[in-house]
Amino acid sequence: MLKQKQFKLVKEQIRIIKCPDGLCPAGIDTLKEVTLTPEEKRSIYFRLKDQIFRQKLLLRKVPLF
């Protein structure tokens, strides 16, 4: 069984790992900071919005009652 200190050490080591594909923006020091870029975030969100909108259009064609 790992002691608390040992657990903390492994945890800290995990945190210092950077993005796996090396394509994250510069200045990221920890795995926790590996994030979507603002552009990616927006792009996904708008694509989702688009898909949702299309779903809604399809739903409207189905009579509700």
Next chain:
Amino acid sequence: MVNTNTKLSAVQGVEKLFGEIYSRESDAIFRFCLLRTSDREMALDFTQDTFMRFWNSLMLEKDIKNHRTFLFTIARNLIIDWYRKKKAFSLETMMENAAEGRSGFQLVAPENVETEVEAGMLIDKIRELPEPYSNAVYLRCVEELKPREISKILGESANVISVRISRGLEQLRQLLHVNVKTKTV
């Protein structure tokens, strides 16, 4: 008429909730997918698919007790499906990725060579951990999920997850041959 208005306001409520959860959880889901696939484009697709399925579940008014664990479960299942389908993963692609530096972990601070080597090794070792341990260690140490939350994602009991975390970390330490005593002094 009243019925339609109720439905509209319900949809608007779902949209608001969805937007909030997306901005809060999308990074963690993306990070999880990126770690499991080592491919940024794939991870972006998985993140999108995860949230699309999440939206569908919200619209179907499924009983979701914890949105975070629900999202991780969807992402995990999508990745499992992908690995099952991906029978013919070409060696060429792997070699191309390696040549372009798209695989393997890198650190920002090049001056800290010792730390970089350790971190790179560590992530490789996390991947080398047998499947029951790898996910549990990642979700606990990186995403800081509680064993109870991880248990819902992985479909096991909280006790089993706690055991997996401690055994996983123990194995990780053995794999790394880390002399913890000398490091913590």
